[in-house]
Each structure stands twice: as C-alpha cells, then as structure tokens.
Amino acid sequence: MKTHFRCSATAASGEDMTGKEKAKIKRIEDIRGLAKKYYRDVVELRRYFHIHPELSKREFNTQRKIIEVLGELDEMKIRKVGKTGVIADLKGGRPGGTIAVRADMDALAIDDECGRPYQSQNKGACHACGHDGHVAMLLGTARILHGFRRDIAGNIRFIFQPSEEEVADGSGAEAIIEDGGLKGVDAIIGAHLWQPVRSGVVGISAGPMMAASDEFEIRIEGKAGHASMPHQTVDSILTASEIVIALNTIVGRDVDPMKQAVVSVGVFNSGRVYNAIAGEAVLKGTIRTLDEEVRSQVFTHIKKIVEHTCEMTGAHCDIKKNACTYVVDNDPKIAAIVLKAGREMIDGKAHPIDPFMSSEDFSYYMRKIPGCFIFVGVGNREKGIIYPQHHPKYDIDESAMLYGMEVMANAALKLLENFR
Structure with missing residues (x-):
C-alpha cells in the first residue's frame, strides 16, 4: 500500500x-x-x-x-x-x-x-x-x-x-x-x-x-486488372499508399508547430488476389486535436491530399468524417x-x-x-x-x-x- x-x-x-x-x-x-x-x-x-x-x-x-x-x-x-x-x-x-x-x-x-x-x-x-x-x-x-x-x-x-x-x-x-x-x-x-x-x-x-476525436474513412475507386498489365489499370493500392504517406505530412507541415494534432491511419484494406491489381481500397483513421480551428484545418488538408492524389492517378474517391468526441x-x-x-x-x-x-x-x-x-x-x-x-x-x-x-x-x- x-x-x-x-x-x-x-x-x-x-x-x-x-x-x-x-x-x-x-x-x-x-x-x-x-x-x-x-x-x-x-x-x-x-x-x-x-x-x-x-x-x-x-x-x-x-x-x-x-x-x-x-x-x-x-x-x-x-x-x-x-x-x-x-x-x-x-x-x-x-x-x-x-x-x-x-x-x-x-x-x-x-x-x-x-x-x-x-x-x-x-x-x-x-x-x-x-x-x-x-x-x-x-x-x-x-x-x-x-x-x-x-x-x-x-x-x-x-x-x-x-x-x-x-x-x-x-x-x-x-x-x-x-x-x-x-x-x-x-x-x-x-x-x-x-x-x-x-x-x-x-x-x-x-x-x-x-483531444477531440474524429474518425475518417477514405474509399478509393480505381480500375482492376491483371498484375502483369498495370498500364491497363488504376492501382487503388498504390493510390492509397501515396495518400497514407502524404497524410503524415499534415501535422509537420500544415499545422502550426505551437499547436497539437495527430493524424493516424489504422485501417488499410484492399485486394484479395496476389496477381491482380485491386480496384478498390479503404482507409480508416483518426484525427486528434486540442483546438477547434485546427480540427477543421486538418480535415480540409486531408480532403485536398486525397482529391489531388486521386486526380493525379485517375482514381475516384469518397471521403467521410464522423465527429466522435469534443x-x-x-x-x-x-x-x-x-x-x-x-x-x-x-x-x-x-x-x-x-x-x-x-x-x-x-x-x-x-x-x-x-x-x-x-x-x-x-x-x-x-x-x-x-x-x-x-x-x-x-x-x-x-x-x-x-x-x-x-x-x-x-x-x-x-x-x-x-x-x-
């Protein structure tokens, strides 16, 4: 005791x-x-x-x-x-x-x-x-x-x-x-x-x-195909991977260094066959912030990254956010x-x-x-x-x-x- x-x-x-x-x-x-x-x-x-x-x-x-x-x-x-x-x-x-x-x-x-x-x-x-x-x-x-x-x-x-x-x-x-x-x-x-x-x-x-907690979900719609002919596909896994990497720049480059935020991807689901290019990928993650303005800014940056990456690769995307706590x-x-x-x-x-x-x-x-x-x-x-x-x-x-x-x-x- x-x-x-x-x-x-x-x-x-x-x-x-x-x-x-x-x-x-x-x-x-x-x-x-x-x-x-x-x-x-x-x-x-x-x-x-x-x-x-x-x-x-x-x-x-x-x-x-x-x-x-x-x-x-x-x-x-x-x-x-x-x-x-x-x-x-x-x-x-x-x-x-x-x-x-x-x-x-x-x-x-x-x-x-x-x-x-x-x-x-x-x-x-x-x-x-x-x-x-x-x-x-x-x-x-x-x-x-x-x-x-x-x-x-x-x-x-x-x-x-x-x-x-x-x-x-x-x-x-x-x-x-x-x-x-x-x-x-x-x-x-x-x-x-x-x-x-x-x-x-x-x-x-x-x-x-x-922190306030927000859950986000990103769905990437590409174009499936044979792994030996990637030029005929839009690779959803590659697109999603680029998004995950880019999301990790938000806190270090887009958030005021005197303020706090966390962006973490906890789910990455795509593909079931080893020799096929997956046509769909799903990412899920969380945003943590101590400031309502930063909270809004972080999700805005997430949307920009996802939309611009998909535009670059030719994929389509759907982004959802669910506010969990304050x-x-x-x-x-x-x-x-x-x-x-x-x-x-x-x-x-x-x-x-x-x-x-x-x-x-x-x-x-x-x-x-x-x-x-x-x-x-x-x-x-x-x-x-x-x-x-x-x-x-x-x-x-x-x-x-x-x-x-x-x-x-x-x-x-x-x-x-x-x-x-």
Missing part, C-alpha cells in the same frame, strides 16, 4: 488552528480512514469486473453488480439509465448544490493477456483501458461519501456510464444526458487511471486535457478546487500535467455543465505495470485506487462548499 503524504495542516498546533481548519483536518483524516477501510473490497471489485468484462452497450452484468453493491448503502436512490448504465443519488443532511462523479464501465474488444489470476474469462473482451478500476473506485468513493451524508450540504450523483469506447453510433455520455443524468447538476468530475503517469501521482490541470476542457474554477482537494490528500503528488492526445466522451458532459477530468497514475515499472492503455497485457497498480478514491471524495465535498 502507498505511503500517504500528509496535509501540511496536520503539523500545525491544535491551539493555533481555527474551528474551520480543525474541521478540514478531521474531514481529511476521516476520508483516509474510510478509504483504507474499503480498499480491499475495492480491489476485489476491480478484479471481479476484470474477470467479467463486457463490451459497449452490453454491460448488463456490470450494471447488475453495481446496483447490488450500491444497494447495500441505505438512503441511496438508484436507477438504470442509458440501457446499461446506473445513476445513484446521495442526498445530504442539509440543502445545497449537486455534484456528479462519473466512471465509465465498458471493455475493449481485445483478448486479455495480462497473465494474472483475474485475467478475463470473456473471450474477445478485456478491460485494457482501466474502466474496471474506474467502476470499483467510484463504488469505493460512494461508500466513503455515504459516511459523510449527514454532514453534506447538498447532493452527490454517482454516474456509472456505459459505452465510452464505442461512440460512433452514440456514446454512453449522450445516452446519460438524454435520460436526464445532468438534470439539476451544478458540476461534474471524473478520473482516468492512466499508465503514462507514474503511480502515486494525480494530474489535475485547467484547460484542454484530452475536447475535454477543464473549467479553471472547478480544476482549481479539485487541485486543492488533491493537494490536501496527497500534497506534492497532486499537480498540473500536460494534456494527452487520447479522447474521452466525458467531453459531452462538459458541453452542458462545468467539470474537471483528472488522471490517476497507475504506471509502476517495479511491479511490471509497463504496458499502455489498449494493450492486451495492460494492468494497473491497484494501490492507485486508494488515493484516487481519497482525492475524488475530497474534491466532491469541496465542490459542494462552493455551490451552496
């Missing part, structure tokens, strides 16, 4: 502290005590979800288990949302605002190769992004905050969201919003267990933290409160970090209400936690969930103090 960095206020003399300061220190110590109390249960829950992962929009067993655990807490109002999601409302002892805390719950379509006793038993499904830990950590946070319910001025909404990984035909965040998941909510916070950040660190920053843009006021809450719990190990070019549908919530999304480090080379998100051998340093719960619980309480 991680050594905790004590809040500096705990070193002050009791005679020098005001009643408010004493209350803050008591709250911090109570959160720590409850987090330690529930930690082993949270680890077991995380392993249960890892053994039984479910893909987007199919999280029925995950939903059932979440409701079962939350049902052990009295005075918790629980309902199903977004078909496979769950919302639980905790009403405080005094009136006030409402803060939402969110976790995503779906797995990836990957075979698990973590090699642990809790390796996935569901072939073709794996929690290779940490959502199993997110659900377990939020269940632990709910238990902690349930212990404060009599003293809470306001309400806390716990959102267990399905379908974060598959957003092309409707994200889980959209479904939650459509089902009234943000009704009456003043602000929302969420956390991601993140391998690039070392275990023991929580990254909390204002402004853009994760920029995860942390509200400065909310982020400042969450950062203060993190520093109270783990002192120098909670600090601002640079944004990442991965994406998150948490951004849908942020288009409706202010929010803050944080990164809880789980990378630990000494424990062999070295594989990145979406790798078949991905795993987490489970001790991260302890301080993740502490920071999220304290952040929710501190935010309520600002929405009275």
